[in-house]
Amino acid sequence: MKTWRMAFLAASHERDCFSFIDLGFIFLVDATFLRDYDVVPVPIPEGTVIPLMRCNLLTFELTFDWNDVPYSIPSKGGETSRTLRGDLLALLERQPDGTADVVLIAGPDRYHVHRALLSARCDYYRHLFQSDFADARATEFILPDDPAAVRIFVRFLYSDAADIRADNAVAVTEMANRLLVPKLFELGVAAVVASLSASNIADLRVWANRRGYSALSTKLDAWVEA
Template identity: 30%
Template sequence: TRDAWDYFNHLYQFRLESPAPVAGGGRRTAENGTLQGDMRKLLLDGQLSDVTFVVEGRRIHAHRAVLGARCEYFRAMFESGMVESRSNEIEVSDASHGVFSAMLLYVYTGTVEVADEDAVELMYIAAKYDLAPLKALTERHITRKITAANVSAIILAADVHSASELKRTCLDYIVKEFGRVIDTDAFVALAGKSPELAKEILQYGAANLCFSLR
């Protein structure tokens, strides 16, 4: 049996729209002269950028017009008259560089690429920046991957990032697979990292198991 934490070692990509068909069959790729590809290049190259985000000491160059047009959070930020609206450099302290970059890629292109280990953090960041479709997409992706072997890792990440809906989904899954889950090495690891969460899981499981047996 794979270690439950290996669940987080795979890269996934999801798209909200399919690439356009090209003459002669096949599909256009993001690098093949499409609007999506051009927007991706604009972000990654940083050409004509007028705002810079500093995340974990690394700079990401972006464009106010694109961010404001695609995301109400950024529009409000840039029009607010606050320090961020006047500064060309904005410090980001509540996201990792990889996740913030993935969020910006979604804003620019409607697609996102992120490691599974960062999916819950991405969902949290999507909620913060009012990107409801991205939040729903990441939550559905994570929910589909829940198993008895990995649910402990997922609920721990959900707890850390205050992803309450995903946490509740995990708790309900644990009730259904209670014996299998608490017998895994992953649950033992969770208990070591967060005794309070382990206690909450056991109490929730016991209460709901008792209720279901009545």
């Protein structure tokens, strides 16, 4: 989750859309997305350069998961340009559409994913698909991991981002370590550290030591000593 300061156009050329400016880009956001959040007006800082002319601006701060934003980036010519990340997430949302060739199963959930992308993003499956094992040709894989962690893992494959909460940080970290996904593991570790409290530090230290997460154990020890 992240807090973003954005300048919204009071009126957009897109019906039911707001435009906002952030980091030098202009985005279009579906207005229905904003209804799920408490919108708090904040003033535009003095000296802010707004790269739009003759626009009535409303400025807000929102806290949300960037992956949930239905956005697009208009090009200089006025036509909407697409991004790789946006296209991949759209591809994931369209499943099953006949293009996926692998199904990941976690509890009641079934995720139709693409073997090439799974191989490129996850070292465990890359090694498996390149091996002579019978599973290398399988089209369905039952995952023993927590279904919530699998959901985060699948979205990470297509977006390179993960919204990890305190209640699933341990499960995501374990899954990322098992499937050899270094960046997701790092994000999981960061979420574990961010969730530390006097009530869970003892259990997390035991867990990290038992799993052999030496770098995480060092961070947990430092938290206790601070």
